[in-house]
Amino acid sequence: MLPSDFWGRIVFILEEYGSSFLRGIGTTMLIAVVSTAIGCIIGFAVGIVQTIPCDKEENPVKWGLLSVIKFILTAYVEIFRGTPMMVQAMFIYYGTAMVFNINMGMWTAAFFIVSINTGAYMAETVRGGILSIDPGQTEGAMAIGMNHFQTMINVILPQALRNIMPQIGNNLIINIKDTSVLSVIGVMELFYTTKGIAGAYYTYFEAFSIAMVFYFIMTFICSRILRVLESRMDGPDNYELVQTDALVLGEGMHRYNPKDKNVSTNGDYRAQRAGNFNENQREGM
């Protein structure tokens, strides 16, 4: 029978329903992690499109096309940010099933709803992240001949990604908690599981104490993992000075310019170019 003290009941519930809790946790984490990842991809795609530079006079067709796309994307962002996810869940899962006869299945609906919401929030974050990068970075990239695409991939996005890592972490934590609204469409995540368990023996206090602890552990572990990821991205705080003479590559110098015997700090710039590109004829001047 059900023990009469608090801790006794906790132990009882854990023994009886431990595996249900674990399945609930698994479902919650699966939806939260996968949807955050998909949401980030959506967010980056939207954020990147929103920041494509285009000159109206230079390229009117491209400009017109971009304006239409940007309008649609802005509408997406505003609508999904501006309505509750629980309402969206009901609307998309039951609403579309009734009117359009689309039956997308509970799991598809769950991933879809959380991803598309995260995407809406991330789009703004990514856009801000891109705009916050010093324009000097773009100019530096352009000055060595990179086009817009190369500049984004090699210079801007890696820095923007690093800067918005805390926001990605925020979204993951919010998603871990907010998957609980998916109970309205019947997804057996941690909240829905707990509600069922609590109802069975009428142990709301105990069951939800356990759920609180589990939610906290999940979010706490995730935020720590993200911190570690962030410092990985930053690289080491110190750098080693490299003795070039000890470098294997040091020998490559002579291969690189076999004509010049004293390849050192004084190597002649023009001789370098001449040696490499056969521009000897220019030397004659």
Added chain:
Amino acid sequence: MDNNIIKVSHLQKFFGKNQVLKDVDFNVNEGDVTTIIGASGSGKSTLLRCINLLEKPSGGEILFHGKPITGKGFDPCSYRAKVGMCFQSFNLFNNMTVIENCMVGPVKVLKRPKAEAEEKALFYLKKVGMDPYIKAKPRQLSGGQKQRVAIARALAMEPEVLLFDEPTSALDPQMVGEVLSVMRQLAKEGLTMIIVTHEMAFARDVSTHVVYMADGVICEEGSPEKIFEHPENERTAEFLKRFNER
């Protein structure tokens, strides 16, 4: 033999209604070290940025080996790969180490093999004395070191012309020297350069050609002896006098 690289003619630039460049003409031949001097706001940076197409000229023409750089079918990216630029604020890529900064251009833009790009990057880093720092990130370097890496990054593209916009203005006095000596060396080796600077002694020593700008026009140009010893234009004389008094 025609060794003209860049020919600027009747260049104009408006920012809105504000005309910053009014009919600028000048030429750069191979091996020239042209310094551009002039008061703040006279349009020196704007001129360099137009040459590099970081700003779109509003009028006139810039010819690169005789081809108009704003013309149809002229690819600005491959043009910029041949005309390097060093900025006052360095603009090193913060997400990359020193060696990666110098390799990314050759690898991604010029499509050189990685090993070759690395060798060249090392060569040019050695030239500017930054080879021990290849593993450092820009945030871990001093201003002078950053600027020297920025020069190596530009050299690694093996440009035909290198533009400098006040490369030492953001530096402490003791770091100015290390950057200028690198640039002196490049000048001696015959690299074609256009340098905007407020370092008059340096301009006088290294240039083959000096351009004095004021209010968006070139007031006077000529050899360093002519400009610094016998300026013909009153404004040039006035400008240099103010400088010497400092």
